[in-house]
Amino acid sequence: MFNSTKARAAALLAAGAVGGGVLAGTLSATAATGTGTTTAPSTSGYSAPAGAPAGGPGGAQPVRGDEKLVTGGDLTTLKAAALKAVPGGTVIRVETDSGDATYEAHMTKADGSLVTVKFDKSLAVTSVEDGMGK
Numbered sequence: 001m002f003n004s005t006k007a008r009a010a011a012l013l014a015a016g017a018v019g020g021g022v023l024a025g026t027l028s029a030t031a032a033t034g035t036g037t038t039t040a041p042s043t044s045g046y047s048a049p050a051g052a053p054a055g056g057p058g059g060a061q062p063v064r065g066d067e068k069l070v071t072g073g074d075l076t077t078l079k080a081a082a083l084k085a086v087p088g089g090t091v092i093r094v095e096t097d098s099g100d101a102t103y104e105a106h107m108t109k110a111d112g113s114l115v116t117v118k119f120d121k122s123l124a125v126t127s128v129e130d131g132m133g134k
Helices: 004-033 072-085
Strands: 090-096 103-108 114-119 125-130
Touching: 072 090, 072 103, 072 114, 072 125
Parallel strands: none
Antiparallel strands: 090 103, 103 114, 114 125
16 A cells, blocks of 8 residues: 555656656757757856957856946956066956955966966056966
8 A cells, every 4th residue: 555655756756757758859859950059158248358259267257146247347447467577477357355456367378278367456566466366
């Protein structure tokens, strides 16, 4: 005799199997026809600076919840200073820093390596660190 817990478990398994079958059929049909679409993740109204790699490490959005994207005139000033500090580099994103600086620009150098340019509150470069930050 089935008890109610076993009955519920069986029903959930059956529903999962049906749902999985529908999903698999949909994906198979999309692959066969080539009509699928891809949606890029939202950037909440922020577009990466011109020339930034679309899929750069971490992308155009801050990775940490306690950091915010820099916009407007400060973005222009910080980006120009970062590009001067890393000639031939590409800015991935510029954001506030919750660590040892006020702002930071995450960049790719011309050789493809990653660096983080740190700024003080007056928007002056204080350091260039290897990698995407500590």
